Amino acid sequence: MAEALRKDFKIIGTRPVRPDGIPKVTGTAKFGADFSLPGTLFGKILRSPHAHARIRKIDTSKAAALPGVKAVITGADFPEQKNEFIGPERTAVNFWYMTRNIMAREKALYEGHAVAAVAASSPEIAEKAARLIEIDYEVLPHVIDVDAAMAPDAPLLFEDMTTRGVEPAPTRPTNVSKRLEFKLGDVEKGFADADIVLEKTYKTEAVHQGYIETHACLARYDADGQGELWSSSQGHFVVRNLTAKLLGMRLNDLKVNPAEIGGGFGGKTVVYLEPVAMLLSKKAGHPVRLAMTRAEVFKASGPTSGASITLKIGIKKDGTIIAGDAALRYQAGAVPGSPVMNGCLCIFACYAIPNQRAIGYDVVSNRPKVAAYRAPGSGIAAFAVESTLDILAKQIGMDPIELRLKNATRIGAPMLGGGKMSHEGFVQTLQAIRNHPAYSAPLGPNQGRGVASGYWFNGGGESGASVYVNADGTVVVSTGSPDIGGSRASMAMMAAETLGIPYDQVRAGVSDTTTVAYTHLTAGSRVTFATGLAVVGATNKVIEDLRARAAKIWGVDIEAVDWVDGCAKPSSSNVGKFEALTLKQLAAQASATGGPIGAAHAVNAAKQAPGFSTQLCDIEVDPETGRATVLRFVVAQDAGRAIHRSYVEGQMQGGAVQGIGWALNEEYIYDEKGRLANAGFLDYRMPVASDLPMIETVVVEVPNNDHPFGVKGVGEVNIVPTMAAVANAITAATGKRMSALPMSPPRLLEALGRPGKEV
Amino acid sequence: MSSLQYATPASVQEAVALLAKAEGKARILAGGTDLLVQMRAGMVDPALIVDIKKIPGLRTVTREGGGYRIGAAVAGAELSDRADISKDWPGVVEAFDLIGSTQIQGRASLGGNLCNASPAADSVPALVAAGAKATVAGPGGTRIVPVEEIPTGPGRTSLKPGEFIVDFVLPAKAAGTGDAYLRLIPRTEMDIAVVGVGVCLTLDAAGVCTAARVALGAVAPTVLLVPDAAKALVGSRLDEAALQKLDAAAQAACRPINDKRGTIAYRTKVAGVLARRAALIAADRARTN
Known part of the structure; x- marks a missing residue:
């Protein structure tokens, strides 16, 4: 599409005021916990105090008998599901496991695992009733660490689980749910031809997205079998589909209303409370509200995997990377489904390496089931590969950006898992950092500089939108994408640019599951790309209609009418002498020319372009305490084309900040009984504003020719390089190589005590 | 949930009497930045809350013999505002100021930070280094106790049933200190x-x-x-x-x-x-x- 190459945009690339700003700062915006209906009951979930226990018996009779208690449910109240993995392999789901994660059946698999739930007329009664539920647990040995869970004598979460993806199919039960292998070329030959071969093992801890809004919903199940939900999520259509499937409802029996969302970062792409609240409501005959506490969020929602990666890279003295071999072991949490396949496919994706192999292991252990977190799986892999490349660059005496440029993937480079790289953008992010003044700025004592890069697929997929023209000439845009990163603004901007009208004439909103076509998650950096395509598609249909209305008024063919700068104009002087008709004029006459003007459009968008980012970190490490301070941080990222520039920069800054927290201090800490020791923001140490410098951004724009404005997703790749950039900076500052996250002061001080200089 | 009483005694004697009557089921409320959090977390379940902020002297800082008498319920922000004490005992003031956020600073007190008896309490090492002494009131009258003798372990103090801290005395600072x-x-x-x-x-x-x-x-x-x-x-x-x-x-x-x-x-x-x-x-x- 030639449109992508245009540069004379009026609205695209500007920074208009966000439409959701005032409700949010004045407190009128409604989040998941802000909904109520007459007669609403208060729900409470009883959770396992044990990391691993067989549930011998649940007695709910005392709870049910408590005055004010309207419903009590356990896992047995949910319909059984088939034990099969469905959907594309990379995002496959298994409802047999999902229903057991939402409420335990045979076993409690982690501390905080939901075991029963009550609905009562007050929160106090609900609390008291939950305490009256008697559960006979047989406490079992537990396993937390991913390597320990893979050991042959590890306690088994599922006594009949065998590893998928191994031929012939093994019979011995294990915690390894799946093995994956991807190959290109001949890695053994590649290592034989290499001048230097470096093998190293890296470890990362589980980290939580840390969204401020805890999970919350309101559910109503009516006597006629119709259900309605109000919930904060990254996709109310997905909430509808999952809830319906888990409860055996038809899709049109369940309406889901999107709430404002106080952060998701991937963690709100699944359901925890919605099916429970709906089932409670069904049983109680009243609406039921459920909300998690912060501790429940840490213990029972989905952090991302902790992992262990062994990586071997072979390189020539001239800097040519000739072979890469990785074994990636990712925690899935209590049921299968880690992002290890993403890790496998992303680990070498920045580089054109002739011989590659990645083997992935999806491993269950007694932790909450992982959920998506910003480019899930890729940042963990990048920590390994980008740290190793930093070491190799030093070993061959090459500038780290030069090394990456020399091996950078290009259009046509074959990729693990099949297919070829089809987009540019990576080289430009490397150049942006190399040309940035920060790259050559002087450093003081105990300070160091690191760089790292990252890759993310980005997503496309299904989206729906509608565009309506009001009688006063204003325009309403509706989509099915919850607005997390500013999509209402960017959708309005794309519609306004397409129509040729001012931004403030367009208002964009998010519609419920009954008023717009199925729209997949706000995830995978897909919304500006895919939902943007749906909005532009609907807008183009509206323009077609507007041209038809003008043609009707003028008595000419539609082909004789052009749409230019927000007006219908004769396409040439041969058409006749007609005054241009503005959108406002056409809207005012809509009744007379055919009725309301509007159109809906739905897409299954393909041809999204991947995301690339290269980052620079300057850090200072206190040599006596091991405390690291980030002094300067620069993010270069290919946005294709920035629609709302501030939102794009905000995504880049946000990803880097989350990555800095992951790198330095965030971790799930378990005690010897397998209980989470730091289930709160005091001891789960996310960075606070004063910990960070202003994150500098360089928006690289290499347009995606398969989007009308050149958009590439920007939400996720910005976290991918960060952990390695911080680690590489720490090595430069201290002469010690940190191969495990987090690089917290105790760990760093211990490393500083090691003899010798490391690279 | 048990019922909860709340009292605002107007004198030290009245507070001591309330505490004595409560037989260990009372908790002192100054800023509440520890107490309210512990109650919400279900860690404590008091029958009586004795708010000491209305007692004269509990929220004032006065110069005394070249030193300072600081009410046990004086908030961090109030102490940081005092130019004189900030100049004389900057270590004490900066330690107190490190506790929590701006909002917490509007409520948190030295008495609470000490009696919460966390080994990690920020103001306590500074008070101990400065040689601060606490005035402890109780059924047996008033006694003066060096700050380091108040905590006896995590969450435990040497205060006897019915006792509470009224104020702290920072000594007159010797020249060159x-x-x-x-x-x-x-x-x-x-x-x-x-x-x-x-x-x-x-x-x-x-x-x-x-x-x-x-x-x-x-x-x-x-x-x-x-x-x-x-x-x-x-x-x-x-x-x-x-x-x-x-x-x-x-x-x-x-x-x-x-x-x-x-x-x-x-x-x-x-x-x-x-x-x-x-x-x-x-x-x-x-x-x-």
Whole structure:
């Protein structure tokens, strides 16, 4: 599409005021916990105090008998599901496991695992009733660490689980749910031809997205079998589909209303409370509200995997990377489904390496089931590969950006898992950092500089939108994408640019599951790309209609009418002498020319372009305490084309900040009984504003020719390089190589005590 | 849920009487920044809350004999606002100021920080180093207790049933005296000390240390006053050798635990580092005083 190459945009690339700003700062915006209906009951979930226990018996009779208690449910109240993995392999789901994660059946698999739930007329009664539920647990040995869970004598979460993806199919039960292998070329030959071969093992801890809004919903199940939900999520259509499937409802029996969302970062792409609240409501005959506490969020929602990666890279003295071999072991949490396949496919994706192999292991252990977190799986892999490349660059005496440029993937480079790289953008992010003044700025004592890069697929997929023209000439845009990163603004901007009208004439909103076509998650950096395509598609249909209305008024063919700068104009002087008709004029006459003007459009968008980012970190490490301070941080990222520039920069800054927290201090800490020791923001140490410098951004724009404005997703790749950039900076500052996250002061001080200089 | 009574006594005697009657089921409310959180977390379930803020003197700071009498319920922000005490006892004021956020600073009190009896309480090592004494009122009358004798273990104090802290006395500061408090947290704020160190020392005209008090936080069940660490400084000009001795003495006094906030090895080593650094800051202040 030639449109992508245009540069004379009026609205695209500007920074208009966000439409959701005032409700949010004045407190009128409604989040998941802000909904109520007459007669609403208060729900409470009883959770396992044990990391691993067989549930011998649940007695709910005392709870049910408590005055004010309207419903009590356990896992047995949910319909059984088939034990099969469905959907594309990379995002496959298994409802047999999902229903057991939402409420335990045979076993409690982690501390905080939901075991029963009550609905009562007050929160106090609900609390008291939950305490009256008697559960006979047989406490079992537990396993937390991913390597320990893979050991042959590890306690088994599922006594009949065998590893998928191994031929012939093994019979011995294990915690390894799946093995994956991807190959290109001949890695053994590649290592034989290499001048230097470096093998190293890296470890990362589980980290939580840390969204401020805890999970919350309101559910109503009516006597006629119709259900309605109000919930904060990254996709109310997905909430509808999952809830319906888990409860055996038809899709049109369940309406889901999107709430404002106080952060998701991937963690709100699944359901925890919605099916429970709906089932409670069904049983109680009243609406039921459920909300998690912060501790429940840490213990029972989905952090991302902790992992262990062994990586071997072979390189020539001239800097040519000739072979890469990785074994990636990712925690899935209590049921299968880690992002290890993403890790496998992303680990070498920045580089054109002739011989590659990645083997992935999806491993269950007694932790909450992982959920998506910003480019899930890729940042963990990048920590390994980008740290190793930093070491190799030093070993061959090459500038780290030069090394990456020399091996950078290009259009046509074959990729693990099949297919070829089809987009540019990576080289430009490397150049942006190399040309940035920060790259050559002087450093003081105990300070160091690191760089790292990252890759993310980005997503496309299904989206729906509608565009309506009001009688006063204003325009309403509706989509099915919850607005997390500013999509209402960017959708309005794309519609306004397409129509040729001012931004403030367009208002964009998010519609419920009954008023717009199925729209997949706000995830995978897909919304500006895919939902943007749906909005532009609907807008183009509206323009077609507007041209038809003008043609009707003028008595000419539609082909004789052009749409230019927000007006219908004769396409040439041969058409006749007609005054241009503005959108406002056409809207005012809509009744007379055919009725309301509007159109809906739905897409299954393909041809999204991947995301690339290269980052620079300057850090200072206190040599006596091991405390690291980030002094300067620069993010270069290919946005294709920035629609709302501030939102794009905000995504880049946000990803880097989350990555800095992951790198330095965030971790799930378990005690010897397998209980989470730091289930709160005091001891789960996310960075606070004063910990960070202003994150500098360089928006690289290499347009995606398969989007009308050149958009590439920007939400996720910005976290991918960060952990390695911080680690590489720490090595430069201290002469010690940190191969495990987090690089917290105790760990760093211990490393500083090691003899010798490391690279 | 049990019923909860709330009282605002107007005098020390009235408060003592209420506490005595409650037979250990009462909790003192000053700022409430620990109490309310503990109640919401279900850690404590008091039958009576005795709000001491209405008692005369509990929220005032007065000069007394060259020193200061600070009401037990004076908020952090109120103390930081005082130019005189900030100049005389900067270590105490900066330690108190590190607790929590701006919002917490509007409520948090020295009495609460001490009686919560966390080994990691920020204001306590600074108060101990400064030689502060607490006025304790109770059924048996009033007694004066050195701050370091109040906490006896995590969450436990030497206060007897019915007793509470009325105020603190910071002594008149000798010429050439300076104090400082440093803590290590992985973040820059909104965190709990992994290690905290308060140092107060006096230098003579020749720059020789004539007196010192060194207190360590978060490295033992209670805040520790470390006489050996003080001895390392007294008689020295805080030269490298003296600082190394201080470092070693501080480390030797540590009896920390491994937990989610830090390891034994880390806390011990950093206690020595912070002791040296705090001593140098205190000495700078002593010289310019």
